[in-house]
Amino acid sequence: MTTLLVIAKQPLPGRVKTRLTPPFSAEEAAALAEAALTDTLAAVAVTTADRHVLVLDGSPGPWLPPGFEVLPQCAGGLDERLAAAFAACTGPALLIGMDTPQVTPGLLDPALDFGSHDAWFGPAADGGFWALGLATPDPALLRGVPMSVPETGAVQYERLRAAGLRTGLLPRLRDVDTAADAAAVAGQAPAGRFAAVHRRLTGAPRTVR
Numbered sequence: 001m002t003t004l005l006v007i008a009k010q011p012l013p014g015r016v017k018t019r020l021t022p023p024f025s026a027e028e029a030a031a032l033a034e035a036a037l038t039d040t041l042a043a044v045a046v047t048t049a050d051r052h053v054l055v056l057d058g059s060p061g062p063w064l065p066p067g068f069e070v071l072p073q074c075a076g077g078l079d080e081r082l083a084a085a086f087a088a089c090t091g092p093a094l095l096i097g098m099d100t101p102q103v104t105p106g107l108l109d110p111a112l113d114f115g116s117h118d119a120w121f122g123p124a125a126d127g128g129f130w131a132l133g134l135a136t137p138d139p140a141l142l143r144g145v146p147m148s149v150p151e152t153g154a155v156q157y158e159r160l161r162a163a164g165l166r167t168g169l170l171p172r173l174r175d176v177d178t179a180a181d182a183a184a185v186a187g188q189a190p191a192g193r194f195a196a197v198h199r200r201l202t203g204a205p206r207t208v209r
Contacts, residue, residue, distance in 0.1 A: 004049035008098040010058020039101035078147040083139035094133035101194035122170035
């Protein structure tokens with residue numbers, strides 16, 4: 001059974017997307033976070049994964065679509081929380097976050113195929129990673145990886161390489177961390193809820209793609 005994990009925070013003002021404030025207010029940043037999570041879950045819901053799991057810091061809201069299991073995040077640093085998410089899986093698993101609302105089923109489905117790969121790695125433009133897939137989940141591959149620093153992705157990828165895993169590379173995506181990121185990602189996926197909320201808050205015109 002292949003699992004697709006989404007690790008996320010409940011989109012509450014002051015708890016999410018704090019790097020968007022300013023120029024956005026805490027309430028506006030939370031609205032953008034909720035929209036990003038909504039788009040992400042919508043994409044995940046129609047992938048070929050057998051099991052859809054939201055690993056959540058907080059409580060689910062009306063943005064949660066049907067068909068998802070909800071597991072609480074464990075205590076500890078992000079590396080420990082990611083490791084625990086993989087530990088909850090007994091078969092192949094792909095993990096993503098809530099910061100890439102431009103993700104599509106077409107990007108995710110190839111990373112759910114472990115026929116010729118032991119791992120999948122999706123690099124992020126800021127030096128981190130937006131996706132990590134393991135044919136045989138091993139929490140030790142994540143514990144101790146420094147998170148939220150420019151070298152996060154390089155260290156995590158080296159962990160996979162050092163373990164001898166045949167690792168497939170996914171396209172590089174841009175996380176939504178700053179206002180500039182939000183504008184860029186909204187332009188990349190203009191039909192999504194994230195882009196719609198961004199246009200409402202900024203008055204930006206819709207990009208035609």
